[in-house]
Amino acid sequence: TAVPSVAVGSAFVYETVLTAFLMFVIIAVATDTRAVGAAAAIAIGATVGLDALFGGAVTGASMNPARSFGPALVSGTWTDFWIYLAGPVLGAALGAFAYQLIRGEHPRPPTLDSR
Numbered sequence: 001t002a003v004p005s006v007a008v009g010s011a012f013v014y015e016t017v018l019t020a021f022l023m024f025v026i027i028a029v030a031t032d033t034r035a036v037g038a039a040a041a042i043a044i045g046a047t048v049g050l051d052a053l054f055g056g057a058v059t060g061a062s063m064n065p066a067r068s069f070g071p072a073l074v075s076g077t078w079t080d081f082w083i084y085l086a087g088p089v090l091g092a093a094l095g096a097f098a099y100q101l102i103r104g105e106h107p108r109p110p111t112l113d114s115r
Contacts, residue, residue, distance in 0.1 A: 002060030002068050003079050011059045011080065015087025016094065018051040019063045023095030031103075063088055 004011030025047040029040035048063070055061035062068040068084035071077075 002062050002071065002084060003077065004059045004083060006058055008080055008083065011083050012087050014055050014059045015062060015083055016091040018055045018059075018061055019088040019091025020095035020098065022047050022051060022063050023092040024099050027096055027099045059083070063091075065089070 004014075006014070022044075025043055029043050051063060052061045060068070062084045065085045065088055068081065072081055072084075
């Protein structure tokens with residue numbers, strides 16, 4: 001089960017940032033026509049690997065609430081579990097928002113004048 005080895009605030013930031021990077025890469029390869037097949041898989045796999053390398057010893061690098069829920073349920077260890085729910089949810093939203101900012105495509109709301 002994932003239990004952070006740092007303070008709660010630091011663990012929350014770690015999980016948020018790790019998930020933001022992962023979501024950014026997933027959206028990038030899912031929406032960019034240049035990243036297809038093996039290139040997309042390598043990009044996502046490399047991101048998960050780097051996230052685990054940098055965050056594994058600190059928080060367990062969950063990046064997914066379901067990945068933390070199963071072990072916590074089986075072991076009965078719910079210590080600071082909220083980090084593994086709130087961090088990835090916020091991180092995914094931030095990663096998606098960052099990609100939209102960088103990509104520069106902002107959908108325009110429909111207007112009444114467009115006929």
